[in-house]
Amino acid sequence: MMTKRKGKLNFTTTLLVSVVLLLIALTVSILLGDAKIHITTIFDAVFNYDSKNQQHNIISEIRIPRDIGAILVGVALATSGAVIQGVTKNGLADPSLIGLNSGASFMLALTFALYPSAPFLVLMFAGFIGALLGGFIVLMIGKSRSDGFNPMRIILAGAAVSALLTALSQGVALLFRLNQSLTFWSAGGVSGTTWGQLIWAAPFIIISLVVLIIMSKQLTILNLGETLARGLGQNVAFTRGITLVLSMVLAGIAVAMVGQIAFVGLMVPHIVRYLVGTDYARVVPLTAVVGGLLMLVADTVARMLGEAPVGAIISFIGVPYFLYLVKRGGRFS
Template sequence: MTTKRKGKLNFTATFSIACVLLIIALMISILYGDAKIHLTTIFEAIFDYNPKNQQHNIISEIRIPRDIGAILVGVALGTSGAVIQGVTKNGLADPSLIGLNSGAAFMLALTFAFYPTAPFLVMMFAGFIGALIGGFIVLMIGRSRSDGFNPMRIILAGAAVSALLTALSQGVALLFRLNQSLTFWSAGGVSGTTWNQLMWAAPFILVSLVIIVSMSKQLTILNLGETLAKGLGQNVAFTRGITLILSMILAGIAVAMVGQIAFVGLMVPHIVRYLVGTDYARVIPLTAVVGGLLLLVADTIARMLGEAPVGAIISFIGVPYFLYLVKRGGRFS
């Protein structure tokens, strides 16, 4: 009862603080770079754009798309992780740990091999199909008739399937000489994000997010147990199916945009549940904001370190956190 009350009292303030921090981080990220740019120049580039002004071009064509891309990918990965953890009741679940990212990367490798000039929409679709294949295999292996989704079985199946799909991706890369093209996708990074990518990715991510938020009550009940959810008249199969497909869409789009970035979907939902409780009406919106904030800050740090891989920056925090969760038995925060 105390936790629930605390979540109700603190959600608005916590969500508002997270949004303010996200805006501050966005402004700092746009300001930071090799070219020194003043804050007033940012507003000029947005509201009074001059194509002949080099600083305006840097802001509008490089920094803003990159930063918005980082936020959207953080939103997608964080939300996807929260949904998967809720549906499977597995606190160790993450898009990268249950085969979604590696499946998306494998399909993207095939796309590069057979359709090198594929537009971003095709890459998004390939990423979703790959995430669907990888996730389906892992979840079917990890599910048993007696106890539903077994957390340890899912993690072991995810490790095995991810290793297989990664090996297949590397095989395709060697066969078609795509090693250089796929290096970016293996390391993960948002430096190449364009307005064209955002134009296609943003609607899918935002619509998926809205649908998931609208189903937050069903997710909360499902997280309490399948038997209880059925007893309350919930269509468990429908809720699980729709939310998992949406989480796979989010993961597939994220990989198509920036490559494989792990642990965002693992860490962020735990942090959010610790702050506002387990009601998914609060968890999903705050996870989206905190996920965007985490990836934006990680990308800014990566730039400060000379364009280090964002995936490596996240993993530096994510691996110890994962080991900590394993020690706790993967229990929810």
């Protein structure tokens, strides 16, 4: 009983600290930039907005949407990665490594070519369809009849399918002269995030996250093995299908917002499992917070470096971490 209480306190404390760090990072990110802003101006802009005040406009129309967008993208990518790793029992799984991001980018390229003035809702739907396409192909190739999802086969299939879909995206871009339009999505960045995008993206991300938290018990059991899950009366096909579709929704929305950003969904779940264990009732919510924190910090650093691609900032950490996981055989933390 004491051990259970200690574990629960550890999770609560870790989650609380993560939320506080996220709020601090959000405040710092709003303050930093070319325009010097005092912390009291933030509260004035939020609670006493004056459209004639230039600093209020910078805060409310540029910095806050950008930072909220970064947090939402981090939440989406990290949670998607945690779910995929749990369902496939593959510690190397990541939305960018199993075809979700490249599939979403391919469908976005087609959308730009066929519907140049497409609203963001259409781009979100296209991103989801593309992520569904890429993920379905990779998972079907990586699934073995005898032992379920084969981790090595999934990674190899992901690399091949991602390369194919990326090549197709580039082909569409060349054919329809979309290179300039797709540069932003290829590099990855949240500098152009608007309130209009957030109004559509936030509900889908939040609802998906809530459903995954509700299904966290089933995810934990499924992560222990299909045989045990069926023995406990769980509908394995339903749990796997719903959770994978939601992870693809999250990845598709993230790509529609900021483009292809790798390694967030790979690193964060491992860090979280190291801190609080493998119970998905703890992993999912903490992964969402830490993912948002990582993405926000990376975007702030990218902004201070003269609008460097945020995807490149994260890759500086993600690539060595990926190689470290490969050396360990992709085992869970």
